[in-house]
Amino acid sequence: MLRLEKLVKTYKAGDQALKAVELDVPEGQVLALIGPSGAGKSTLIRCINRLVEPTSGKVYLGEVELTGLSSGALRRERRRMGMIFQEYALVERLTVMENVLSGRLGYVGFWRSFLRRFPQSDVDEAFRLLDRVGLAHMADKRADELSGGQRQRVGICRALIQNPALLLVDEPTASLDPKTSRQIMRLICELCKERGLAAIINIHDVALAQMFVQRVIGLRLGAVEFDGPPDGLTPDVLTAIYGEEDWEATIEAVEEDDTEATK
Amino acid sequence: MSDVSALIGKPWKKPSFIQRPWLRWLLILGFVAYLIAAFSTIEVNWSRVYAGLERGEKFVLAFTQPDFTSRSSDIWEGMIESIIMTVASSVVGIAISIPIALGAARNVAPLPVYLICRSIIAISRALQEIIVAILLVAIFGFGPLAGFLTLSFATIGFLAKLLAEDIESMDKVQAEAIKASGAKWTQWINYGVQPQVMPRLIGLSIYRIDINFRESAILGLVGAGGIGATLNTAFDRYEYDTAAAILLIIIVIVMALEYLSGVIRARVQ
Numbered sequence: 001m002l003r004l005e006k007l008v009k010t011y012k013a014g015d016q017a018l019k020a021v022e023l024d025v026p027e028g029q030v031l032a033l034i035g036p037s038g039a040g041k042s043t044l045i046r047c048i049n050r051l052v053e054p055t056s057g058k059v060y061l062g063e064v065e066l067t068g069l070s071s072g073a074l075r076r077e078r079r080r081m082g083m084i085f086q087e088y089a090l091v092e093r094l095t096v097m098e099n100v101l102s103g104r105l106g107y108v109g110f111w112r113s114f115l116r117r118f119p120q121s122d123v124d125e126a127f128r129l130l131d132r133v134g135l136a137h138m139a140d141k142r143a144d145e146l147s148g149g150q151r152q153r154v155g156i157c158r159a160l161i162q163n164p165a166l167l168l169v170d171e172p173t174a175s176l177d178p179k180t181s182r183q184i185m186r187l188i189c190e191l192c193k194e195r196g197l198a199a200i201i202n203i204h205d206v207a208l209a210q211m212f213v214q215r216v217i218g219l220r221l222g223a224v225e226f227d228g229p230p231d232g233l234t235p236d237v238l239t240a241i242y243g244e245e246d247w248e249a250t251i252e253a254v255e256e257d258d259t260e261a262t263k
Numbered sequence: 264m265s266d267v268s269a270l271i272g273k274p275w276k277k278p279s280f281i282q283r284p285w286l287r288w289l290l291i292l293g294f295v296a297y298l299i300a301a302f303s304t305i306e307v308n309w310s311r312v313y314a315g316l317e318r319g320e321k322f323v324l325a326f327t328q329p330d331f332t333s334r335s336s337d338i339w340e341g342m343i344e345s346i347i348m349t350v351a352s353s354v355v356g357i358a359i360s361i362p363i364a365l366g367a368a369r370n371v372a373p374l375p376v377y378l379i380c381r382s383i384i385a386i387s388r389a390l391q392e393i394i395v396a397i398l399l400v401a402i403f404g405f406g407p408l409a410g411f412l413t414l415s416f417a418t419i420g421f422l423a424k425l426l427a428e429d430i431e432s433m434d435k436v437q438a439e440a441i442k443a444s445g446a447k448w449t450q451w452i453n454y455g456v457q458p459q460v461m462p463r464l465i466g467l468s469i470y471r472i473d474i475n476f477r478e479s480a481i482l483g484l485v486g487a488g489g490i491g492a493t494l495n496t497a498f499d500r501y502e503y504d505t506a507a508a509i510l511l512i513i514i515v516i517v518m519a520l521e522y523l524s525g526v527i528r529a530r531v532q
């Protein structure tokens with residue numbers, strides 16, 4: 001459903017953030033992208049919806065090739081890719097409802113959005129989504145009044161109301177406490193299953209990634225170092241991705257979490 | 264790690280901003296010498312100051328008995344004219360400033376638009392109000408029209424520059440999130456940028472109204488209408504009591520605006 005062919009990104013300073021990345025994501029698959037800071041995880045995700053322009057290579061979303069699109073066609077394709085951000089990236093001074101409805105901007109005209117007169121179906125869907133994440137009563141609060149976990153839920157609603165085929169998720173739990181992190185990851189994965197969405201989740205918490213996804217991609221210095229199921233992440237593999245370190249504790253933590261989850 | 268022992272027991276001093284001591288002392292001594300030389304060139308004619316003290320005293324004493332009544336209709340007219348000039352020039356100036364500010368923000372506008380808008384701002388800021396007013400009085404004649412145009416023009420340089428800087432320092436990720444949803448450029452500005460800069464825009468606008476009112480009192484001195492013209496006439500006639508009345512009214516209005524802007528800015532955070 002999403003296919004990356006020899007995707008390269010070289011920044012102006014000359015450092016190569018992505019070195020000919022090849023990736024194929026089938027319909028409905030949730031995969032985690034792990035790797036050290038600076039490995040190119042964020043760049044990879046942003047090259048898919050072209051918030052960062054890739055230097056060369058091709059990105060296919062379904063049948064459409066994205067890197068060659070004009071700005072108008074790109075806008076239409078962006079509607080099919082919902083994005084969830086690190087630090088939430090809600091517009092702080094807008095209300096929760098405005099933030100959710102901003103996910104529909106690609107579908108409505110300027111004046112409708114300027115006057116906040118969104119179609120009734122969009123408003124209904126916004127309330128349904130907010131209710132699904134337990135925030136329907138917060139609709140008229142300003143986004144900066146919410147806690148971190150609540151903000152990320154609003155961010156999830158904003159991405160889903162686009163009715164996307166693919167979710168691009170950039171460090172969704174980076175500034176959340178461990179419990180909220182799990183709740184957010186669980187919510188994202190549940191919603192993907194409910195709606196049959198594919199998702200690429202950037203995450204630096206390896207244990208958390210292993211708990212929730214079906215496939216893990218390990219990125220190191222802009223190249224794919226590992227591609228396989230979560231239990232394939234042995235200490236050797238983690239060393240190859242991150243460098244030398246004692247990994248036993250990380251892996252043990254996952255096993256404990258698993259037993260906890262099955263209780 | 265071993266040479267830490269060499270540092271233990273010795274006082275620590277913050278490194279100087281200028282590393283080389285001889286250069287540091289040369290700059291300090293040079294500055295002091297220039298200051299002394301500069302002060303010594305100021306010529307004060309003490310007998311003239313003595314004569315002027317009396318006039319100054321009369322002027323200051325006039326504030327104890329300001330005369331609001333004998334020229335009240337002139338004061339009233341001048342004040343109304345100033346207020347009209349202030350409101351009209353602020354509205355027009357702010358309305359023109361907003362698109363120019365968008366164009367002058369490098370993260371929103373493409374390079375050619377950016378350069379054009381930045382040069383408009385640079386021109387507006389380079390030409391001081393009084394100079395513009397003298398020019399416009401020469402073109403349009405005496406009266407408030409020249410003052411109105413001057414203030415509108417000055418508002419653009421002030422507001423567009425500061426607003427553009429606020430747009431440039433906005434949180435990029437919030438705007439990026441809106442862009443990622445497939446929004447058009449106009450929608451992106453409306454949802455991603457405008458909410459972030461709105462408090463600053465309102466704050467700056469009120470501040471500019473305040474400045475425009477004060478400037479309108481000055482512009483009268485070069486014939487551009489408003490209360491300044493009345494003030495100028497009062498000075499020319501040595502009617503210090505009327506001048507004092509006008510100055511008191513200006514002070515009260517500026518203070519009221521200051522208070523109002525504080526209240527409004529606290530509200531829009």
